[in-house]
Structure formats: structure tokens, C-alpha cells
Amino acid sequence: MIRILHDANDTSLPTARANGDALWVDRPDVERATGWAWKPEGLCRDDTCMPLPRQAEPPITDGDRLDVAALWRHAGWPVVHDDAARIWVLGEGASQRAEALATGEAPDFELPDLDGRMHRLSDYRGRRVFLVSWASW
Amino acid sequence: MWQSLVQSTQESTQASRFIVIAVALDQPEAARPWIEAAAPTYPCLIDRDHRVAELYALVNVPQAVWIDEAGRMVRPPETVGSTDGFRRMDRKTFAMPAEAVAERQRVKERYFAAVKDWAERGAASPHVLDAAGVAQRLRVPDAKVAEAHARFRLAQALQREGRGDEARAQFDTATRLHPDSWAMWRQSAAKNERGLASGPEFWARVDALGDRPYYPPTEITEMSAPEGGSGPAD
Numbered sequence: 617m618i619r620i621l622h623d624a625n626d627t628s629l630p631t632a633r634a635n636g637d638a639l640w641v642d643r644p645d646v647e648r649a650t651g652w653a654w655k656p657e658g659l660c661r662d663d664t665c666m667p668l669p670r671q672a673e674p675p676i677t678d679g680d681r682l683d684v685a686a687l688w689r690h691a692g693w694p695v696v697h698d699d700a701a702r703i704w705v706l707g708e709g710a711s712q713r714a715e716a717l718a719t720g721e722a723p724d725f726e727l728p729d730l731d732g733r734m735h736r737l738s739d740y741r742g743r744r745v746f747l748v749s750w751a752s753w
Numbered sequence: 754m755w756q757s758l759v760q761s762t763q764e765s766t767q768a769s770r771f772i773v774i775a776v777a778l779d780q781p782e783a784a785r786p787w788i789e790a791a792a793p794t795y796p797c798l799i800d801r802d803h804r805v806a807e808l809y810a811l812v813n814v815p816q817a818v819w820i821d822e823a824g825r826m827v828r829p830p831e832t833v834g835s836t837d838g839f840r841r842m843d844r845k846t847f848a849m850p851a852e853a854v855a856e857r858q859r860v861k862e863r864y865f866a867a868v869k870d871w872a873e874r875g876a877a878s879p880h881v882l883d884a885a886g887v888a889q890r891l892r893v894p895d896a897k898v899a900e901a902h903a904r905f906r907l908a909q910a911l912q913r914e915g916r917g918d919e920a921r922a923q924f925d926t927a928t929r930l931h932p933d934s935w936a937m938w939r940q941s942a943a944k945n946e947r948g949l950a951s952g953p954e955f956w957a958r959v960d961a962l963g964d965r966p967y968y969p970p971t972e973i974t975e976m977s978a979p980e981g982g983s984g985p986a987d
Contacts (some may be wrong), residue, residue, distance in 0.1 A: 692902035706904030714893040720822040720884045723808040727798035744771045748817040752783040753939045753950045
């Protein structure tokens with residue numbers, strides 16, 4: 617079982633396979649693990665598609681499996697893992713984050729309160745929101 | 754925590770127009786006693802993986818963002834009323850010079866007055882920035898910072914699985930990649946009996962800042978009219 621952490625998601629995949637820096641994910645699992653759908657034109661999300669690098673060596677696809685770690689590195693996004701724990705993090709790229717912030721829109725998120733109830737920032741649309749960070753440390 | 758701010762805005766603003774959302778960049782059980790003691794009337798959310806810090810490029814607490822009714826940032830993440838006065842603290846007695854205490858109080862009051870003004874007046878407040886003003890003040894991540902956030906997230910997951918050594922290695926790499934983030938460093942640093950990451954390593958890291966601020970100051974223009982002095986009833 618490999619756990620893939622991406623965005624707000626924590627996906628456990630029994631058939632994913634790690635091999636060094638490669639992380640092979642089966643086609644049906646790619647979207648829920650990565651947020652990108654694997655289509656003939658490439659990896660697609662919302663209105664954007666990224667073509668897969670066809671000449672990659674080693675190859676980024678193997679039949680119906682995709683090396684998502686190679687894809688991430690090809691895109692310039694961070695991918696880190698711990699082999700003993702079998703946990704991989706597919707991180708957000710700096711330029712993606714910078715572009716999102718440049719729109720001036722407050723990034724949406726969903727977090728729990730102490731009772732475990734989930735709150736989205738967008739639940740409070742229509743009000744002036746003072747969003748403040750704090751910590752016990 | 755923020756209850757006094759909430760109460761002071763509720764005196765003059767319809768409750769439905771303004772809300773505080775407090776996000777703890779913290780473990781739930783460390784945050785719990787503080788939240789329970791505050792008995793807050795606003796949402797207190799727990800962000801143990803520091804997701805909001807990544808999304809908004811936060812590096813410390815307390816930092817706040819002002820978000821208007823349409824979901825746009827009208828002030829980017831900024832220091833909330835804190836100053837670097839604590840760096841003048843006597844590290845044995847914990848006493849702060851009186852003028853540093855007074856300055857901190859003045860900065861805090863000025864900031865909170867600005868928040869209250871915005872809560873009441875919205876876009877008419879002089880403290881609201883336009884898109885260019887927000888963009889100019891925004892911190893944006895580079896590739897090292899992006900990797901640091903991924904490693905921090907991995908470290909927290911490893912810690913929760915009891916893999917302390919592996920977590921430590923990831924925390925150390927994360928803080929090396931993102932040295933400006935006090936949130937990452939303090940979350941992962943050794944804590945004292947009160948849960949504070951304020952031991953010798955913390956002070957050494959603060960001293961290493963030299964002239965650079967721990968809390969970058971927030972530029973708030975002084976309010977020109979006294980509070981309540983320009984209302985229609987006057």
C-alpha cells in the first residue's frame with residue numbers, strides 16, 4: 617500500500633509501485649491520486665492539459681501505468697517520499713502557487729475545527745473575512 | 754485570542770458582515786487548551802500540515818489576510834500587531850523594556866483600529882489595498898520553498914506514524930530550504946514545558962537575523978479622525 621499526499625488528498629493505492637524515484641500508478645487511480653485526469657491529449661485539469669513527454673528516458677508511461685513522480689519532476693514540481701513508510705508527497709509547484717496568488721483571489725481551503733467539522737473559506741463568501749494564523753508554539 | 758477584536762467590531766458592525774477565522778498552524782491537541790480557554794464565537798480551524806501557510810505563503814504567526822465579500826485579498830498576509838520588541842527582552846528575567854512594551858501596544862492598537870475600520874466601512878476604508886497594492890506586498894514562493902512545504906507535509910505524516918527520526922530529517926531539510934519560515938522551524942523545534950519553542954536554539958536563530966526583522970512591520974496609516982467622530986449622529 618502506498619500513500620500519496622497531494623493537495624488536500626491522502627490516497628492509499630494498493631496497486632501503486634515505487635521503484636527508486638519512480639512512482640507507478642495505474643490509469644484508473646491517476647486522477648484521484650494527482651488531481652489530473654489521464655486523457656489521450658495528456659494530463660488534464662479544469663481547462664488545462666499537459667502533454668506527456670513522449671521521448672522521456674526512462675519512459676514516463678508503461679502501458680496503462682504512469683510514473684507520476686517523473687511527471688511531477690518534468691513539470692518542475694516537488695516530489696518527496698519516504699520509502700520505509702511508503703508515503704509520497706506530490707507538492708505544488710512554486711510557479712503554480714505564485715500564479716494563483718497573483719490573481720488576488722484568496723486561495724480556498726477546507727480545514728476542521730476541534731469538533732472535526734469541516735469549514736471551507738468559501739463558505740464565508742459574502743462577508744469580510746479576517747483570516748488570522750496563530751499557534752501554541 | 755481574537756475575541757476582543759470580534760467584540761469591538763460587533764459594537765459597530767452587523768455581525769453578518771464581518772467574521773474572524775482563526776487558523777492554528779498547530780497540532781490539534783496543542784491548540785485545544787488555548788481555544789477552549791478563549792471560548793471563541795468565531796471559527797477556529799486546525800491546520801496541522803500548515804496547508805494555509807503554503808497557500809498564502811505565510812512564514813510566522815500571527816499573520817493575517819483581509820478578504821473581501823467577493824473572496825479577494827484586500828490586504829496580503831501581514832504581521833498582526835506584533836513587533837520585534839521581544840528581541841530586547843532580558844533572557845533571564847523575561848522583562849521587556851517599558852518603551853518596547855508601549856510601542857508594541859501602540860502598534861497593536863493601530864492595527865486593530867484599522868481592522869475595525871474595514872469591518873465597518875469595507876471598500877471605503879483607506880486601509881483597503883487595490884490589486885496592485887496587494888500584489889506588490891505579496892510574498893511568493895520559489896522552488897526551494899515549494900519543496901520545503903512538501904517535505905514539511907511528509908515530516909508531519911511521518912511523525913504521526915511514530916517515525917520520529919525520519920520526520921526529523923525531513924523537518925531539517927524543510928527548514929534549510931525555507932529559512933524564512935518561523936512556522937516550520939518552531940512547529941518542529943523542541944518545546945518547553947509550556948509548549949513554546951523558545952529555547953537557546955530559538956534565540957540563536959533570532960540573533961542570526963541581525964538587522965532583518967522577525968516580524969516585518971505592517972504599514973498602517975494613522976487614522977485621521979477619532980473613532981466614532983465622523984458618524985452621521987455627530
